[in-house]
Amino acid sequence: MPSMRVSEIGEFGLIDHIRTIIARYRDVGQTPWQEVLVDTGDDAAAWRSNGTVQLATTDTLVQGVHFNLSVVSWEELGWKSLAVNLSDIAAMGGVPEYALVSLAIPGELELDNISAFCESMAQLARQCGVAIVGGNIAAAPIVVITAAIMGRSKGETILRRSTANPGEQIAITGYTGLSAAGLEILTRKTKLDQEATTMLRRAHLQPVPRIREGQILVEHGVKTAIDISDGLVADLDHICEMSRVNARVTLDLVPMHDALIANFPNHRELALCGGEDYELLFTADADTVARVKRSVDCPVTVIGEITDEDTPARVTVMDSKGDVIPYGKGGWQHFKDEISESRLRQP
């Protein structure tokens, strides 16, 4: 009997499969395992070390899967490679500190490109107080960039995916769908006015990780958050899965950016399922959300609530009348993208 293929179980199935294997070899008697607070299944790993909580995360960008060199500049790529990792630390409410960068690249690449890449990455690192302390260089037929970031929590608390409770509000920072709209512009060569083009392109290629916002969430007592990388609904689904709760999103409450409404007939789909927004999605009681709202510089919008209702889907999207809106499978999942109804990223 031929073995099953990775594409048949998809990214999340594969992650579960790998977690099961790793768990089987876990030796809870060993010191490192005793200190682990969060291993796989959250935005970053976390463990205790000398009275603080250490955080670590890694993310990879693959040429032809995550980016297309014909439409992306090396400067943007350098920024984004680090930003997606910083966002994972932000989603834990942590302080990013040290980065390692592994670059697999073809030898025929122009050195100027690597310079632009590094300059941009170093600039973002400096802006976020991160020291790039090492990495690796390897020859490869395609460009594959893996960064790892290590950091710490500010206090005792870290934001998790597994701590949402029924009755809590669901809120997001900023707007979703802008990154996916930026990708549509890049791949379909859609023509918009200069201002919208620049803003959407930047949303896709130079996202600003919500580091300070994540820390403010912790300061105000928020316990549950995730960064929106797979898509608003998909990431809310991750929270629901880990917290064993359900969620109801009211579509009319989801903030829609003017540039999205004006230029994209599918703006609702983009906002719900777009992915790569690197905004924070969090849950908390109404008072806490209100306090957060007053403390951060970016918009914070309540879009729904966590429930313990017995609904067919973990995440239900409703219109203002309370009717259920089908939103498709949506979201980004590696290997399974061919069956996704709304496939928004480039091939």
Added chain:
Amino acid sequence: MPSMRVSEIGEFGLIDHIRTIIARYRDVGQTPWQEVLVDTGDDAAAWRSNGTVQLATTDTLVQGVHFNLSVVSWEELGWKSLAVNLSDIAAMGGVPEYALVSLAIPGELELDNISAFCESMAQLARQCGVAIVGGNIAAAPIVVITAAIMGRSKGETILRRSTANPGEQIAITGYTGLSAAGLEILTRKTKLDQEATTMLRRAHLQPVPRIREGQILVEHGVKTAIDISDGLVADLDHICEMSRVNARVTLDLVPMHDALIANFPNHRELALCGGEDYELLFTADADTVARVKRSVDCPVTVIGEITDEDTPARVTVMDSKGDVIPYGKGGWQHFKDEISESRLRQP
């Protein structure tokens, strides 16, 4: 004027280039930079954190560059991906603790292969007291594996490349050239007896990182070490460069394994330039080396000494009569392998 290509400056030139850019953006006023003890230019990065020294390193294996799936099993690949990183922590004399693993793989891959990969990696992790706490999965046209390991020093001291002094002995653990010989067997399908084949294949694909040995070096007061990944001469050259010294190796002192002498006419070249041995190369005064020798289970051999002589090359290899032996450029360097005289790795 067209920009220079990466292949024109080679791996080490590129690393220098990147280091210069990163350094320009370094803000020594920022907390993480203030705590950094070692950034790029050693086996692992190191920084102070709450009275301990933290270590972090990353390494990438690329299909078709570092391994060929037609001759390597997934089990061996899982082992090696982690082992090469563990070896970097060993070369700092540290204790590896936590690992992140980033897997970029084609969707058509069989799940059984991933299982074998993870089982083997998890087994090595357990053996070395390491907790695999996270990672990343991405779709990619080829297999690219990046692991990152975080650890700590046992005491205050870490082993560095930059601390060698004239007059010190140069010593290595175990044997070099076995991994390169294993690769020759795999790629040229050389037929040897079963025992030698198994041993050499294992040396190439399942190296055992010298973690305990690295710690023993520190305990006995050794300050300078590197793990042999590029090749004995090439890695000794790294020490000389960072320490601003020269080195003299006596070829007859370099330990040659029986299996190498019996089966490989080029055994001297393999031992000097082979690479991927993951043995430790260290320098210390004669008394210290003698104490280390009595404390470790593996062979420790003095192969030469650190000098401040004004020699044409940083590393000079001599025969027993004191005549200089040309050893070729040797060693492994990404992008520049086409100009290497002794190219030992698979394409």
